[in-house]
Amino acid sequence: MLTINQLNKQIGQQTILEDITFEQTPGEIIGLVGRNGAGKSTLLKCIASHYLLDDGQILINGESIETNLALKTQIFYLDEDHLFFKNLSLNQIGQFYEAAYPQFDMSQMMALLAEYYLMDNQQYQQLSKGMRGLFNIILAISSHAPYLLLDEPFDGLDVVVCKNVIRLLLDQVSENQRSLLITSHNLVMLEPLIDRTLILKERHIIQDYRLETVRQNARKLQIVLKTNQVPSLFKADGRILNISGRVMVVYFADYTDELAGKIAALDPVLCESLPITLADIFEANLTNEQDYQVFV
Template identity: 30%
Template sequence: MIEINNLTKRFDKTVAVDSLSMNIDKGSVVGLIGSNGGGKSTILRLLAGVYQPDDGTVCIDGDTLFDNAQAKGKCFFIPDFPYFYNNSTINNTAILYKRLFPNWSDERFEQLCSLFPIGRNDKIINMSKGMQRQAALILALSTCPKYLFLDEIFDGLDPVVRLLLKKLLAQCVSQDEMTVIIASHNLRELEDLCDRVCLIHHGKAVVDRDLDSLKDSYSKVQVAFSQEPENENPFLGIPVISLKQNGNVYNITIKGKENEFMPQLNALNPAFVSAMPLTLEEVFICEMEVAGYDVNNIT
């Protein structure tokens, strides 16, 4: 279990992570989403023990992670730009990791090498971006981490490898109770993978909820009226987040569950009403608008 208490990280005057607190259960997949510079990568580095917190604590299974070799042996962090030496190949890097990571599995290494379509003796720096990520993934998963931290991992991966990655992660989570935390702007992929989403903005968790309940809490509703409503704001009392009007047809985004707002909408006698769940991307945009990160506010 990961326990984050009042975690704060500053870079000179910039507060990258601001009093963040959350608990992440074993075997869950958490997506960190948020604005650029919001603090997602910093949170991952704090979780992986690369950075030392300025305030607060990060504990993994009760152990602080920073400069703690034993605790780090249970984790693996793939940064957004993984580093490889000029002469690094998957095979020779595996030798180093095998000596350092206590849970290294040769069997899994062989299995992963056969699954990903890249050469194990090729120099990694000569590979494409996507292949370098695959190399990093092979090495990471071979260490059999209990906690895996991935930063923009889908970047550069082709759809087939993305699918393979998602399958592998799902397998690790279900079989080994691996906890995965992924920071990404690729919300479509996160939607498939995560069971919990944390929306980070200005170093704070704006939203931290189960993906399903998050998606349930918003609805995209199309409402058509036979006549233009007399009232200038016909949806008064309904938690409308955004509204677009095209004649008598309204496209609105409502915060709340369908069974909560539908009676109110039906009371307006619409000619047509249809509610649909939001995609994660749409939820993200809505929440960011609430947090003041609106495209109209960005100058």
Template identity: 40%
Template sequence: MKIKQLKKVINKKIILDDINFELNPGEIIGLVGRNGTGKTTLFRTMAEYYKKDGGDILIDNQSLTENQLLKEQLFYIDDQFNYLASQTPKTLEFYYKELYSAFDSEKYYSLLKKYQFDINYKISNYSKGFQALFKVILAFSCQARYYILDEPFDGLDLIIRKKVITLILNEVSVNRCGVIISSHNLLELENIIDRALIIQNGSITKEFNLETINRDFKKIQMVFRKKDIPKLVKDNCKIIQVQGRVLIGIFESLDEQLYEEILALDPVLFDEVQMNLEDLYSSQFTDESDYQLFN
């Protein structure tokens, strides 16, 4: 699945601009960004809930707009249009069998039984956690190739969250589907995604491979003899946290020459520490006014 130069304008304001990325079979992508940066708008436009104002959504190099049959290859539930709430799992089977010709009823009822759902019980009567679990069961029963999951872990307790994650990982592993997920739970997201896309002001500004972040980026804990942060460090490092005299920063490039130049400043401490997705997120969205609060 390819997203090419996707653009969306709402009320004469550009919400998405020149969005480009690919979602491959057997891959999980995390879409990461602050509130209001365009995550949900991107998902709704990808699913054609919103009409795009530029660019294209391609599956097998065919435009989703031009070939509506391709919609069976894509699954997305928008929580804002909560038409599921008044239905039961049993009635929803009939609706989704009409939308997805490959809908697997045997798989659907097997998973519902496994997780102890009453098929005649209205979705609205379930807890928030079980509603989220049901949506994932419904999604994967549709046998699509690509899935869009918007905050699937939001507000879930530990047990339900583990069940949702298990379903996602199993589906990707067994059926080689592609999944794109947005979530504010970065530590949870880090454990399951292959790549992270950073969205800022309606554009994808960075892409990270989770397998190589500790090779490509360096998280350094630093202490200098003077209170002010050296200009050499400011120019080459994104400070994400200040605790007293201790600085935590992310270097996108720390070659041998820069390393030697910083050591020449005679720091009290300059040690590499393990970094994670939350650190990458902080490096993209933290500015000086944020970490000055810690002084």
């Protein structure tokens, strides 16, 4: 069990993360989503001990990684912004991680490099952005660390490679009960992969839920009214996702029989449910009035 307990982080004079608390069980895949600059990468760096905490604890099975330093090898995170080995070959990088992670499997790394036509004597800096991302995943898998922190792992990957990466990750989760904490702006790729979603906004985790649970309580409705006027009900109890003339798509986080009755009382020409996606939840929780203007 990985436990993040009341984590706080300040950089300079700015508070980036405040009172971040959650748990992750073995074999669980969590998606960490938020707007640009919300602090997602900072949170991963804090968990991986790349940043010192201002307050809070990182625990594995109830034991602090600050008091038992060996526990840090249970967590894998590669910070591409501060790589010191860009001039090294893939083989040399693997040797470095083999020394750092007791369970690192060099033979597995070499087999995966060959499978994806990566040459072990090639320098990291010579790889394309997508191939660097693929190599980072191969490193993570080969580390055999129980907790993998993946920051935008699908960025730069083409569709075929991306699907293969997802297959590799899911195989690791199912076979070895490894846990993934993933940040990504590619919500389409992320949605079918994750068990839970954490939404990070204004320094805090504002939502922690499973998508299927959300779908039990929420509704995304396409509603056609007889006029172009937007009912105050939609603004008060929902989030308007889209408007095109008299056609409105509205997300209601808490859809009750009472609310359904109020919508019916508007006498809409059409009212039908649409599938709720992770992108809908992202937009409903993280967009502001200034992000878009609705013309009616």
